[in-house]
Amino acid sequence: MxxxxxxxxxxxxxxxxxxxxxxxxxxxxxxxxxxxxxxxxxxxxxxxxxxxxxxxxxxxxxxxxxxxxxxxxxxxxxxxxxxxxxxxxxxxxxxxxxxxxxxxxxxxxxxxxxxxxxxxxxxxxxxxxxxxxxxxxxxxxxxxxxxxxxxxxxxxxxxxLFYITLLSISVGAAVLTIVLIFSIGLANSIVRPLNEITEVSAQMAEGKFDVRIRGNHPHELGELAATLNYMAQEVVHTNQVKDDFISSISHELRTPLTSIKGWSETLNSGGYDPEETKIGMQIISKETDRLIGLVEEILDFSKLQSNEMKLVMGTVDLRELLQEIMLNVWAKAEMKKIKLNLDAEEQPYLVHGDGNRLKQVFLNIVDNAIKFSSENSYIFISLRKADQQIAVSVQDTGIGISEENLQKVRDRFFQVDHQNGGTGLGLTISQQFVERHGGEMLMDSVLGQGTTVTVKLPALEEPGVPSDFVEAETKAGAHK
Known part of the structure; x- marks a missing residue:
């Protein structure tokens, strides 16, 4: 039975x-x-x-x-x-x-x-x-x-006729016997790999993600086995990335905290001249801002993942936004003697979006361009409008990204160069913000020659619309 x-x-x-x-x-x-x-x-x-x-x-x-x-x-x-x-x-x-x-x-x-x-x-x-x-x-x-x-x-x-009836019943019984044997074999060919998949899945549920489903199973069973193997591989990869992130963020948090603690204890002991005290306070302020930036980046990512991020929508002029960003990063670029060039026509480039979040997107892209560019180089920022879209391109002549890393650079916690610091969330957050605005972010890079990041956003149809025409709060993902 x-x-x-x-x-x-x-x-x-x-x-x-x-x-x-x-x-x-x-x-x-x-x-x-x-x-x-x-x-x-x-x-x-x-x-x-x-x-x-x-x-x-x-x-x-x-x-x-x-x-x-x-x-x-x-x-x-x-x-x-x-x-x-x-x-x-x-x-x-x-x-x-x-x-x-x-x-x-x-x-x-x-x-x-x-x-x-x-x-x-x-x-x-x-x-x-x-x-x-x-x-x-x-x-x-x-x-x-x-x-x-x-x-x-x-x-x-x-x-x-009775003889023919008996003969046909015998043939039918023989056929049913063959069918029964064949169906049992067919059922076993389906159930056996399912049992194997179930057993491996149970081990994965216990946290043993190094196990894999072996054998080349046909059709949907093969797809299921490949999907589970891929899931285990991604879990292992995600855990590794998570561990790397924890290690990296711990280092990122420890460095400014060490500076703040050291200068706080130094200043608290007294006996220093005003100039040295001023330098110490500047370092404390700078490291505090760095800590705030790291924490805000992690909070933004957490809110995006849980769909709790709110956008304040309005009319944004991208040309003015980019000019403001260039002023913000000018001092950092000057330290590496990097020239920033903005190529845009004298006209409004209006989009419907959250100005602060779009500024965060382009600031992150330009900051990355500066971070990974060599001294005495150039960064070109261009604005183009075509096919009811506005395209913002940021091109640098820095170290570039390999083809392998280019596929992963927008993954959460991924960092091309761990020595440059950061959480590995900047591009992930930027891409999600762009998608929330109905746009897309493209990346093209050649190792050793530089990287070009292009953000395309839907252009606002009526340039004369005031900035407070539509100001509403929507949950993240509503404009995806």
Whole structure:
């Protein structure tokens, strides 16, 4: 007995469908065979009866008596020939014995109606299965009416049909046995890999993400196995990235905290001149701002992941926004003697968005360009409007990104160069903000030659709309 489960369901369903199909085919086949045998007998006797009707002229002559020898000339081997009157009384038969019984079967009535009558049933006297075929014969002028009736036994035919039925049932049973064996094998081929996948999944649920589903499984099972293997691989990768992030952020937090603590203790001890105190306070302020930036970046990412980030939408001029950003990073660029160039026509470049978040996006992109550019290099910022879109491109001539890292650089916590610090969330957050504004962020880079980051945003249709025309708070993802 097959225990409950998918294997049992597959076997039962497959077996049941084939059983119904075989049953239907056998019923149709046996019905067709029976009809073929019965129709063959009927057509043979019918043709003979028609032949007799054409040649039985003596039966049609007025006043002519029926001759037994004449009747015997028209009988068929193993078939009883009877001649009846209109009332169904047997006048004469091919056996030569007189019969006083009255025939009232349906074939007689059909013959009297003008057609060839056919009846299949059991003889009252013997209980034998027979077929009777009747045909009306009329004398000249219609004064004498006779019924020519042939009766033949169906025992031989029924025995043959019974044998064919047993044979078809045996063949059907053999087919069902083969189907049962095949369905069990088919069920095992499905259930066995499912059991393996279930076992591996249970181990993954326990945290063993180094296990993998082995073997090349076909079709959907193969896709399921590949998906689970990929999931485990991604979990391992995510855990590694998370560990790297924790290690990196711990270092990033420790460095400013160490500076703040050191200078705080130094200043608290007293005895320093005002100039040295000023330097210490500047370092504390700078490191505090750095800490605030790190914490805000982590908070922004957390809010984006939980869809709690709110956007204050309005009209933003990207040209003015980029000019403001260039002023913000000017001092940092000057330290590395990097030249910032803005290429934009003297016209408004208006978009519908959150000015602070868009500033955060472009500030992060430009800051990265400065961070990864060498001294005495250039950063080109361009603004273009086409096809109802505004494209902002930031191109640097820095270290560039390899093709392998370019596919991962926007993944959360990923950092191309861990020595430059940061959380590895800047580009992830920037991309999500761009997508929330209905835009897209593209990156193109060649290792050792530089990187180009392009942000495309939908242009505002009506430049004259005031900045407070539509000011609403929407949850993050509402404009994705």
């Amino acid at each position: 097959i225990k409950k489960g998918i294997r049992r369901q597959i076997v039962l369903h497959y077996f049941f469908v084939v059983f119904l199909a075989l049953l239907l085919v056998e019923i149709i086949f046996l019905f067709a065979i029976r009809s073929y045998y019965y129709d063959t007998i009927y057509r043979h006797i019918e043709l003979h009866a028609d032949y007799v009707a054409d040649l039985s002229q003596p039966l049609r002559m007025p006043g002519q008596s029926l001759n037994a020898n004449l009747i015997n000339n028209f009988k068929i081997e193993r078939t009883l020939l009877e001649v009846l009157d209109e009332q169904g009384n047997v006048i004469i038969n091919s056996t030569g014995f007189e019969s006083d019984r009255k025939i009232q079967t349906s074939d007689v009535a059909q013959a009297l109606a003008g057609g060839n009558g056919r009846w299949v049933g059991k003889q009252p006297e013997t209980g034998q299965q027979v077929m009777a075929i009747s045909k009306k014969l009329s004398g000249i002028g219609g004064d004498n009416i006779y019924i020519l009736r042939y009766v033949t036994s169906l025992d031989v035919v029924n025995d043959r």
